[in-house]
Amino acid sequence: MSEKGNSLWSDAWRRLKKNRLAMICLGVVVFYTALALYGEVVYRYYQAKDQTAFYQKTDLNQAYQPPSSKHWMGTDALGRDVTQRLIQGTRIAYKVGIITALIAIPIGVFFGCLAGYFGGRVDSFVVWLYSTVASMPGLLFILAIAMVVGRGLLGIYLGIGLTTWVGLCRLIRGEVIKHKEQAYVMAAKALGLSWPRILFRHILPNVFHVIIVTFTLRFPAAVSTEVFMSFLGIGVVSEPSWGVMINSARMRLWQGVWWEMTFVTLAIFGLVLAFNLLGDALRDALDPRLRTEGN
Amino acid sequence: MLRYIGKRILQMIPTVFGVILITFVLFNIVGGSPAQQVLGPHAQADTLESFDEQRGFNKPLFIGTRTTTRAYADSDFERSAGDWQQQNGAVWTNGTLILAAGGEYALPVKFTLRTDCDYELEIEGRAAGFPMFGENQLKLSKDWKKISLRFRSLPALSDAKGGVEGEKIVPGGAPVEIRSIKLRRMMSNPFDSQFMFYLNRLAHLDFGVSYSTNQRVSKMLLDGIGPSLMLTVPVFFVGLITSVMLSLFCAFWRDTWVDRFFVIFSVALMSVNYLVWIVGGQYLLGFKLGWFPVWGFEDPRYLILPVLIGVFSGLGAELRFYRTIMLDEAHRDYVRTAQAKGVSRLGVLFKHVLKNAMIPIITNTVIAIPFLYTGSLLLESFFGIPGLGYLGINAINSSDVDVVRAIVLVGSIIFVIANLLTDICYALVDPRVKLK
Numbered sequence: 240m241s242e243k244g245n246s247l248w249s250d251a252w253r254r255l256k257k258n259r260l261a262m263i264c265l266g267v268v269v270f271y272t273a274l275a276l277y278g279e280v281v282y283r284y285y286q287a288k289d290q291t292a293f294y295q296k297t298d299l300n301q302a303y304q305p306p307s308s309k310h311w312m313g314t315d316a317l318g319r320d321v322t323q324r325l326i327q328g329t330r331i332a333y334k335v336g337i338i339t340a341l342i343a344i345p346i347g348v349f350f351g352c353l354a355g356y357f358g359g360r361v362d363s364f365v366v367w368l369y370s371t372v373a374s375m376p377g378l379l380f381i382l383a384i385a386m387v388v389g390r391g392l393l394g395i396y397l398g399i400g401l402t403t404w405v406g407l408c409r410l411i412r413g414e415v416i417k418h419k420e421q422a423y424v425m426a427a428k429a430l431g432l433s434w435p436r437i438l439f440r441h442i443l444p445n446v447f448h449v450i451i452v453t454f455t456l457r458f459p460a461a462v463s464t465e466v467f468m469s470f471l472g473i474g475v476v477s478e479p480s481w482g483v484m485i486n487s488a489r490m491r492l493w494q495g496v497w498w499e500m501t502f503v504t505l506a507i508f509g510l511v512l513a514f515n516l517l518g519d520a521l522r523d524a525l526d527p528r529l530r531t532e533g534n
Numbered sequence: 535m536l537r538y539i540g541k542r543i544l545q546m547i548p549t550v551f552g553v554i555l556i557t558f559v560l561f562n563i564v565g566g567s568p569a570q571q572v573l574g575p576h577a578q579a580d581t582l583e584s585f586d587e588q589r590g591f592n593k594p595l596f597i598g599t600r601t602t603t604r605a606y607a608d609s610d611f612e613r614s615a616g617d618w619q620q621q622n623g624a625v626w627t628n629g630t631l632i633l634a635a636g637g638e639y640a641l642p643v644k645f646t647l648r649t650d651c652d653y654e655l656e657i658e659g660r661a662a663g664f665p666m667f668g669e670n671q672l673k674l675s676k677d678w679k680k681i682s683l684r685f686r687s688l689p690a691l692s693d694a695k696g697g698v699e700g701e702k703i704v705p706g707g708a709p710v711e712i713r714s715i716k717l718r719r720m721m722s723n724p725f726d727s728q729f730m731f732y733l734n735r736l737a738h739l740d741f742g743v744s745y746s747t748n749q750r751v752s753k754m755l756l757d758g759i760g761p762s763l764m765l766t767v768p769v770f771f772v773g774l775i776t777s778v779m780l781s782l783f784c785a786f787w788r789d790t791w792v793d794r795f796f797v798i799f800s801v802a803l804m805s806v807n808y809l810v811w812i813v814g815g816q817y818l819l820g821f822k823l824g825w826f827p828v829w830g831f832e833d834p835r836y837l838i839l840p841v842l843i844g845v846f847s848g849l850g851a852e853l854r855f856y857r858t859i860m861l862d863e864a865h866r867d868y869v870r871t872a873q874a875k876g877v878s879r880l881g882v883l884f885k886h887v888l889k890n891a892m893i894p895i896i897t898n899t900v901i902a903i904p905f906l907y908t909g910s911l912l913l914e915s916f917f918g919i920p921g922l923g924y925l926g927i928n929a930i931n932s933s934d935v936d937v938v939r940a941i942v943l944v945g946s947i948i949f950v951i952a953n954l955l956t957d958i959c960y961a962l963v964d965p966r967v968k969l970k
Contacts, residue, residue: 371552374953376904376945378911379926383938386930387565463807467912470809473930482809489813493821504810512805519801 247448251524261520267513271329278330281323294323294479303491306498313498316487321499324479325506331480332510335395335465336458342400343457344450347407348443354408355415356438365412369405377402381464385473395474399461407453414446448525455518459511466507481507538961546954553946554736561939562728567591568935572745579604579644589742589936590731592719597727600654600718605643610714617642633710635663639703641717647687647701652720656682663708668701674710684720741940746932751940754925762921765837765913766906769844774899777849778888781856785864786883796853803850812916815843829918840917844910859894863887893963900956904949 255261285292301318304310312321354365381402385394418424419442427437462481468474469482476483481503488499569585570577583604586592594601602608609616611631618624618631621639625632633639647653655667658681661674673681687701703710735742741751784793819839820828826839863869864887872882914923922941929937 367548367552370549371556374549374553374946374949375556376942376949379923379938379945380942382911382926382930383942384560386933386938387560459805466807466809471915471927471931485809485813492813492817500813504807504814507807507810508805511807512802515801515805 247525251448251521254524255520258520258524261517261524264513264517264520267509268517271510271513272333274326274329275333278326282327282330292327294319294327303496312502313496315484315499316491316496319479321484321502324484325481325502327479328481328484328503328506329510331392331475331478332462332465334392335399336461338396339399339403339461340454340457342396343402343404344407344454346401347404347453348411348450350404351408351411352415352438352443355412356419356434356442358416362412365408369408372402373405375402378464378467382468382471382473385468390473390476392475395465395468398468399464403457403461407450407457410449410453411446414449415442418442418445448521452518452522452525455514455521459514462507463511535961539958542954542957546950549950550947553943553950554733557939557943558729558732561935562591562732563595565935568745568933571933583645590728590735593726593728593731594721594724595727596729597724599721599724601721603647603653603717603719605645605647606641606715606717608714608716611712629713630659631712633703633705633712635705635707635709637705639705641701641703641715643701643717648719649687651722652684652686654682654684654718654720656680656714656716656718657712658714659710659712661705661708661710663706663710665706665710666704672703672710678713736943741943742936744929744934744937746929746934751936754937755922755940755944758920758922758925760921761831761919762914762923763906765840765844765919765921766910768837768841769848769910770902770906772841773845773848773852776845777852777856778895780849780853781860782883782888784853784857785860785887786879788861788864793857796857800850800853800857803846804854805850806847808847808912811843811847812912815839816916829916831917831919836917837919840910840913840919844913855898856891856895859891860887863891866890893960896959897956900952900959904945904952 255265281292281294296319298318301310301314302316304314304318306313310320310322312325315321315324350365350368354362381398384398384401388394388397415438424437424442427441432441465474465480466482466485469476469480470486471482472486474480474482484499484503488496488503492500567582567586567589569582569591573581573585583592586604592601592603607617609618611618611626612629614626618626618639621642624639625634641655657672657674658678659674660676660678661672662676665672665674667683668685670683670685672683685701739752741755743749744751744754747754780796784796787793816828816839819825819842827836828839830836868890869882869886872886873879877885911923911927913919914921915927918924926938926941928934929941
């Protein structure tokens with residue numbers, strides 16, 4: 240797609256830049272991403288050296304330190320620095336958000352494209368498949384998948400990834416059905432291009448904005464689900480996930496240890512809010528229907 | 535109308551079948567038999583086998599004539615002699631098990647084989663002599679090859695050493711070299727599979743027995759529905775009324791700071807994690823201020839806090855949804871007409887907009903009904919309300935597959951039925967739907 244002129248993307252970016260709230264959210268998302276990358280580097284470094292990372296080292300003399308210049312967000316029950324653990328939590332949240340998207344989005348796009356393009360029996364099969372998955376009771380089904388696969392990150396990835404592709408699949412199917420009848424697709428067909436080429440080179444770029452908006456909006460949902468699962472002890476166990484941190488902070492809150500709970504809560508709130516607002520702004524900026532109405 | 539309903543019911547069947555298939559694939563194929571997990575690592579093979587027998591896990595998955603048995607684990611002599619280590623005269627070298635000539639080697643089964651069905655023994659090996667297995671000849675030759683042999687166990691012939699007379703390998707004049715041995719139980723009816731067993735039980739509305747509580751799962755479900763509904767129904771109605779009212783508010787003051795405030799407010803509400811609502815609510819309102827009991831299920835007072843939290847946590851998303859609907863309607867032509875003929879703004883909102891917005895509102899409402907049944911997993915487990923959500927979380931924590939499967943299955947079937955009812959209601963209200 241060319242960058243000059245009024246392409247969808249440059250146009251959308253221009254509109255997004257005008258939206259001050261969206262730009263703030265983008266900044267927040269970039270900040271969290273940087274934290275997650277830093278967390279990943281630290282994690283990899285200690286993995287490679289085969290040592291206990293400093294955010295896992297316990298020091299009972301340092302337990303329950305309130306926030307200070309040494310520990311910005313205080314320390315937890317085992318004397319571990321909350322700030323560092325929070326950063327590791329960001330890393331895990333990002334991993335969950337991205338990997339579940341890598342599972343769910345290809346499934347949704349693939350089935351949606353096929354169903355929309357071919358119609359008929361293929362469509363009936365895809366509709367059957369997604370209405371079946373959509374009938375399963377949400378969180379409980381995810382937990383059941385995680386239970387069967389085994390506790391840990393893999394269970395979370397599969398549980399969330401395999402259940403959250405339905406919405407995207409529906410959207411893509413609808414879009415492809417709309418695009419199928421348009422002149423450029425007819426022209427491509429007349430030129431004798433093969434269907435995978437028409438579908439994935441011509442139609443898909445035109446519905447790509449749907450994927451971007453879906454990614455942005457499902458990211459916070461996946462993170463929240465991970466937090467639940469880890470909190471319930473079905474997800475991450477030995478690493479400092481936000482859910483694990485909330486669970487350990489919950490008991491101490493009653494004794495006045497407020498910092499761990501507060502900062503974890505704020506971190507989740509910030510991430511989810513930034514992604515939600517950014518997703519809304521992206522949808523406004525990218526949805527061509529609104530564009531014709533707006534200007 | 536009847537034809538439409540009939541058609542919709544027919545369309546429902548594949549979905550119900552799909553739901554059954556998904557639960558089967560998830561729990562039987564991916565999960566496999568939970569016997570070892572439930573009975574512990576030291577359980578005897580025959581205990582495990584009878585556990586499987588009770589729950590149909592010892593059958594082929596969909597269709598098949600043979601199935602594995604826990605009496606004899608497949609042995610591949612690539613790495614070790616496996617169960618043959620204790621056999622006198624059996625020597626394991628370099629990936630093959632050698633049974634010396636002249637001896638008798640009982641198949642090291644973990645429990646006596648059933649006498650009411652056939653077994654199949656599959657051996658990959660070679661022998662120079664004429665080895666026998668019980669009364670049957672093992673048709674091994676000088677070259678490596680795989681042979682299989684059907685036999686039936688005879689109880690009367692079992693001897694003192696635990697081995698059964700009919701189940702001994704007798705090499706005869708020359709040693710037998712073996713690479714692998716498998717034992718399969720033959721099924722008299724190939725359709726007698728795990729899947730048929732599952733369908734059969736479902737047809738009888740039998741969801742099995744919980745491992746952890748030893749109660750019938752169907753009884754546990756029935757016991758749990760009451761408390762779940764006591765929590766979710768108030769959450770549902772209070773949430774619905776509040777969010778519809780607030781969305782009308784937004785529509786009334788649209789494009790003013792009131793509307794904008796509610797938009798940001800709803801996104802902020804959506805972004806607060808459910809856990810935060812629960813932990814914060816328990817801490818502040820329950821513990822610090824002492825307004826509500828923190829945990830338990832004794833009288834209605836115990837339900838106030840969870841209901842409050844349930845309403846608040848869902849409010850953001852609902853408000854946003856209903857606001858979009860109201861604003862969609864507020865731009866329609868009939869609204870302008872009504873305003874032009876002098877209906878007051880409030881009148882337009884309540885008489886015209888709300889009525890027309892009822893259709894999407896009702897859809898959204900009916901679709902939410904199945905979720906009332908599963909209850910709220912988190913609210914119930916945090917406030918100790920013994921509903922289905924609490925049951926579900928406990929079952930997942932103790933890997934109680936039958937209970938989890940039953941809740942998932944019943945939840946999805948209720949969802950499918952609610953969907954059907956929505957469509958029928960739609961068709962009753964709006965005749966255009968039938969034509970699609």
